[in-house]
Amino acid sequence: MSAKQSPLIEIETPVSRPGSDGQTLFWMQEHAFCVHLNLRGDSSNPGFSEAVTAVTGIALPEHPNTCVSSEHCRVAWLGPDEWLLIGVHEEFGSTPLEDRLAPMHHALTDLSGGQTILRVGGENWRNVLASACPFDLHPRVFGEGACAQTVIAHTNVLLIPASDPDRDEALDIVVRRSFADHLARWLMDAATEDGFELLAPVGSI
């Protein structure tokens, strides 16, 4: 088995490039190698929701565009019968859930190698993203407990508001592996004026 490689391996980190007025108002950090599981099934089937709660400790969010978090995992609504489970630790595997869901109609797909998380923040992160994202990121309509699938720079993404333990308010961008490099470079370009800091990737949330 070959070693895991971040999709942003070709982008050198850490980098600090202050903007035109010497300030740094945007930062970005990859949270690589989280466990991503795509879950599909019928949440009106009581056994289905119970299985998810038993394994994750989280009640399946049934309201569109909401996300529930616990210490170990996050569950984001993707569609009326579709969710994304993001596990913080590598031990968060699909097997316990697969075992419980086996008797019922479902699909559980491990996407861990297929997508990554870019965490962005800083004073001007909303302005930087707004230049290529049609979604309204204002805290009035998009805050904690929400999530949204949209596009940034023509790339499909899932946005989850987060709070970074070291740097306060942040946004997690879940992006396909093959688009991660494009998106990261695009954001660096968009943040040139505001000044940005690219932090060394970390392995968990």
Next chain:
Amino acid sequence: MLQIECPWCGARDQEEFQYGGEAHIVRPEHPESLTDLQWADYLFNRANVKGVHAEQWCHTAGCRRWFNVLRDTVSYKILAVYRPGERPPGGEE
């Protein structure tokens, strides 16, 4: 640019959606009994209305669900949005 109300996700920018043509076209139950002309009519011929048009959209960059939209093709105004399987409000088709 249109702002479309996804029945699940709410109002989003048109950039997140994909157009899927006229809605409520039913596939003939016994295609083998149709003439070529009738089959071609089902496959290719559309109403192309000037005015209120029932059409399909998919929220491709969001929840990836199909739904129906009543849109005025003259003013581009969206009059109603409804889920698949539902009848268009007002009884139009």
